[in-house]
Amino acid sequence: MDVVDGSGHPEPVDLARTRMATRAARLGRPPHRPDQPFNEPITMASVYAAGGELEYGRYANPTWSAFEEALGGLEGGRCLAYPSGLSAVATLLDLVGHGEVVVAPKHAYLGSLTQLGDLELRGRLKVRLVDVTDTAAVVAACEDAALVWMESPTNPAMEVADLPAIAAAAHDAGARLVVDNTFATPVLQRPLELGADIVLHSVTKYIGGHSDLLMGAVVVADEQLWTVLKQRRDSFGNVPGTLEAWLALRGLRTLPLRVERAQASAQELVRRLAERDDVVEVRYPGFGGMLALVLDSGPRADLVQHSTRLWVYATSLGGLESTLERRRRWRSEPETIPEGLLRLSVGVEDVDDLWDDLVQALDSARL
Template identity: 35%
Template sequence: MSKDNLRFNSKLIHGGQIPDKAFGAIVPPIYQTSTFKQDSLGVNKGYEYSRSGNPSRAALERSLTSIESGNFGFAFASGLAAIDAIMKLLNPGDEVISANNLYGGSHRLFTQIYQDKGVKFHFVDVGDPNNISPLINDKTKLIWIESPTNPLLHIVDIKKIANKSKKHQVLLVVDNTFASPYLQRPLALGADIVMHSATKYIGGHSDLVMGALVVSDESLANKLYFIQKATGAVPGAMDCFLALRGIKTLALRMERHCENARSVALFLESHPSVEKVYWPGLKSHPGHGIATSQMKDYGGVVSFVVQDDSREAVERVVSKFELFSLAESLGGVESLAAHPASMSHGAMTKQAREEMGVTDGLIRLSIGIEDKEDLIADIENALKS
């Protein structure tokens, strides 16, 4: 059986992997080396310097390519390094249409780095794909979306936006971090580039920082490889080993994340101290139908607003958590609680945050794989405050 024809769970274990020729190791070795011996001038065994290529990174990139159903994969030192590589495809005067609900780090990179270098950004509600059309002109080079979004879990119809991007020959990038390849594969829905903060669900154990890109088009892949090699924001061999290990349990973890998130979201939705709950699996969520059509399940992140929507109320709640750790990031096996207004979106102005919907009373929960009864008990105790 060809590894190209494997079903998804089998791809997580075998996809893109080549048997170790030296000793037959089942797990790809960690090539903790900066350079490689050359047989003669210009002749090597496929690798010359670990910035341009390393067998451990290559094994990870092949796996990422396989599970995202793409043709070319690239690993970077962080999610923002991966985003930065995409931005380097642009030139001064180019325009980008971006979702107005997105990760604060992406917003910061766009507005405080690349906008100053002459790239123009239009932030718009892409929940209605018709909002995009009036902004497209001959300078538009890129459309940037997340689905689900960070931290409000808005859902974007990827296929509809892909139809518009293809019509106007504009690249569509989808940040697939919150869904993971297990729940959603944007390339199959028409995207040109899928991006991940592999720190999150792909790694899955809160022990690495990494970004990833997967594409199908060879010309685009060649440009991204040149940027990756020329700028050098690549992960080390040990981090690649950890990410590859994480991928092998992605399906099992995501099933438990989603199961637990469902129970937590339903509990929060009925709690009198909670004003609003964001989770696309709830039938009350405005994007529930689209999420059902393009995702396998609804993800492991649940966000909610406490009743009086204040930072003081949030401080009282998070101080009472015992299982949930107050911490940045998400997607690990342990449950985390974050305050987007002061963490992931803290670099934005209060006005910009609130226009996005990120208020002071918003808490984002990354639901781990613990027993759901214990998680709910922890939340219930915290909300008593």
């Protein structure tokens, strides 16, 4: 029997006690009342009548708030949305004091490394790059650091870090740990539960999932840190578009389904690719829809990415569509990334169709 509140309506389910797929489907929705919409509407407003909590369009928006409630609930913290992943990156790096040390992966999202390199070049901070698979080296590098920046898996090398051990080392040094969780998503990894202080997302990727928006997000567990970040967002106007927030929330609804499908297909593709003698190496962290395969040369990898018919040659990832890209085509990609490495983002297409297309591309690129 339903428990009924004083209004005669059943009391809502405590979504914090439900599982991931249920929370993704239900968090951030208006109360279910007669004639109320199922979804949070797009609120197009730059100003609100005074006397309430909203006040002005730079401070809050009901559509942002619905998205932030949903993603925060999935990650286990409080969320703030930003106009892009890189704007969120810049916000977090702004927490670092002048001349302080940031520990970061030598293989990571190129935009993050570019920002770190620019800030170091200008004398704003010091960067200490590490191999995230060498936990002892990462722990040693944390000494005197102010911020430890991790990706796991790393982009595009697919390396996995020991996040609990690194979190402990960061905290022993008095540093905060940021984990970019774009590849794993909260469906597969919840960094706050592993000791991280801050979780970062390029919402453009898996969270949005449809290749139709630019947005970023930060999730924290500490209320004081959330307040600091919120005040800075208010001051700098680093806010997302309302339509983008609405699209991101719509995409988040199917995140568990998409991740489950992409992961199953990725694991099957990894199994089949490992049997080909023309693939030098297959890199897969063991979970998720991202993988990399290494061919014997850059030219051959170029031929493959230009020969696929179903896989889309594109630099983004995490969408419904499967994409691939030779990462060393970008001059600023670290030299330790093999010339022949192709990063693959597995979408929701039939795995046999994806395999057939990869096979014909690999076969056509035999030199």
